Amino acid sequence: MRRACVIGWPIEHSRSPLIHGYWLRRYGIDGAYDRQPVRPDNAGEFLRTLAMRSLVGCNVTVPHKEVAFRVADEKDKSAVAVGAANTVWLDGGRLCCANTDTYGYMTHLTLRAPNWKKRDAPVSILGAGGAARAIIYGFLSAGVAKVRVFNRTRERAEALAKHFGPAVEVADWSDRSTLSKDAAVIVNTTTIGMKDEGTLDIDFTGFHPDCVVSDIVYVPLETGFMAAAREQGLTVVDGLGMLLHQAVPGFERWFGVRPEVTEELQAILIDDIGGRV
Numbered sequence: 001m002r003r004a005c006v007i008g009w010p011i012e013h014s015r016s017p018l019i020h021g022y023w024l025r026r027y028g029i030d031g032a033y034d035r036q037p038v039r040p041d042n043a044g045e046f047l048r049t050l051a052m053r054s055l056v057g058c059n060v061t062v063p064h065k066e067v068a069f070r071v072a073d074e075k076d077k078s079a080v081a082v083g084a085a086n087t088v089w090l091d092g093g094r095l096c097c098a099n100t101d102t103y104g105y106m107t108h109l110t111l112r113a114p115n116w117k118k119r120d121a122p123v124s125i126l127g128a129g130g131a132a133r134a135i136i137y138g139f140l141s142a143g144v145a146k147v148r149v150f151n152r153t154r155e156r157a158e159a160l161a162k163h164f165g166p167a168v169e170v171a172d173w174s175d176r177s178t179l180s181k182d183a184a185v186i187v188n189t190t191t192i193g194m195k196d197e198g199t200l201d202i203d204f205t206g207f208h209p210d211c212v213v214s215d216i217v218y219v220p221l222e223t224g225f226m227a228a229a230r231e232q233g234l235t236v237v238d239g240l241g242m243l244l245h246q247a248v249p250g251f252e253r254w255f256g257v258r259p260e261v262t263e264e265l266q267a268i269l270i271d272d273i274g275g276r277v
């Protein structure tokens, strides 16, 4: 039996077992995927001893993503761009890592809003953490010429601009509405909107009618940010799709089948989110 898991600290709220468990059943694979709590001081050792633990690989979540990147022997382009990894696997004894958040985000965006790139316009990113990094890398790889980053703490946005070069510009957090009116896509990568974490306060009046509004928060499934955009008639993309699609490459590496993100899987997750909010 092939075994994988998700490691983090804490880990009990991870929804990854729900996703991989569904695919294991759907494809009739003799495999297992569970949650493993791993303390921060133990993550490097855990990852270096996957084979001894009878694991073919794992997902890595907070706070272990940077350690996973550091200890891996091979790193994919997105992991290098982000400096963090969320998926690891063994290849001939070598520890390989990837950051599949970029793939997950861009795949879902393109499925839900296939015309997001129709206009040659800037992309607005709200937030400057690890998720913002993965998403900015996705837009730059897709050929977007200008990305504007708005972050409460300006220095973090500046660090991103320095990392990615002149295509990434820093703007003031207070200008997030006014400077995004011409945007092709505006993405919330902050935690604002999650459960009781406040609101983003974006005024969508005067936004270009083709602007795509995307959130990576998925609890609740429709955030206040998304609801306000929908009221203005804008195309809205939810955050759950990124979670579902980022899981695809890992499953394929570990279990040898490229799995499908089905309506049924989406319904299972929505049900779970509904039950826990």
Ligand code: ATR
Binding pocket: 126, 127, 128, 129, 130, 131, 132, 151, 152, 153, 154, 156, 189, 190, 191, 192, 198
């Ligand atoms: P991740 O790695 O998952 O992206 P993170 O590194 O903790 O998470 O980043 C969280 C983001 O949400 C940051 O951009 C953070 O802004 P700061 O850099 O100023 O901390 C943003 N964020 C969280 N709460 C916020 C709030 N109340 N107002 C504005 N931004 C907030």
